Amino acid sequence: MFMFFCNKCFLPKNVENTNKYYFSNCGHVFCQSCTPTGLCYICKTPYAARTIDANMTKSMAVYFESPVNAFRRFQKIVQFQTMQDALNAHYYVNCLPQQIQAALKKLNGMKRIDAHLDEKLAHETTRIEKLKAYLAYKKRSLQERHQRHQRPARGRSATSTAYSSGQNSRPKTPTISTLSDVTMSSVDCTKSTNLSNQSDSFLDHVRNDFTI
Ligand SMILES: [Zn+2]
Ligand SMILES: [Zn+2]
Structure with a gap:
């Protein structure tokens, strides 16, 4: 993790220093002894901050990530996409x-x-x-x-x-x-019989019908 320090008293956060540290919206860091009551000491904007600890959000944690690790992650993202x-x-x-x-x-x-x-x-x-x-x-x-x-x-x-x-x-x-x-396929649809073969017999029947 990035070694950070208070932007007012400049005491670094380490194992011996048990003070809480805060990360403000303006991007400045202060220890609990130097917490601004109104405006940020550095940029003079309204002070609003969150505690720097293991429970901080991911968007906040990336600021304390090793640049080498961030670059490797960036490389993987580029390769994947x-x-x-x-x-x-x-x-x-x-x-x-x-x-x-x-x-x-x-x-x-x-x-x-x-x-x-x-x-x-x-x-x-x-x-x-x-x-x-x-x-x-x-x-x-x-x-x-x-x-x-x-x-x-x-x-x-x-x-x-x-x-x-x-x-x-x-x-x-x-x-x-x-x-x-x-x-003709009305009698048996599976057998087709062409009437031209029956035309002679058919005409004979017609002649017989009309012959008395
Ligand atoms: Zn301080
Ligand atoms: Zn500030």
Whole structure:
């Protein structure tokens, strides 16, 4: 500890001197025998002081610390903060760009997946619309077939004549190109059957439906 002394009587604090010493706010030191009653003897400012002992605050104790020890502590502080700044700079210069590149790569992958899903959704929407048209056609065909079976024999003859002359309200058959685009998966979704393979048999059924 720094060897201090009273700034008025100049007696040093040592083992033999049991007097209390005080450290004022103005930075001057006085022994208990020379304590100012109002103003500091040296700088003439209002006197306010604390006892110099082992219980003094850390901010007060640093004034009595060995300058060599303080310098070594200062060196450790500088080394520590310099190392922390270097690590921080290394992260921003080397690590962060790599993380950004990885994030951008992942983002681009997600965009490609999103575009693929949009394309698949549009395709499936179109397929569903074509299936709906096909089912509506089949429903109309079955209804008309059922109606023909319920009519009298002479009525059916007239209907047959009308169909053969092309003046009936025969349901419009989906075109072959439309059917070829539609994949039937309503019966078993795990098996896709292209209607183009069934178009001939399908048209045969249609002809049979309208032939009396
Ligand atoms: Zn003194
Ligand atoms: Zn003073």
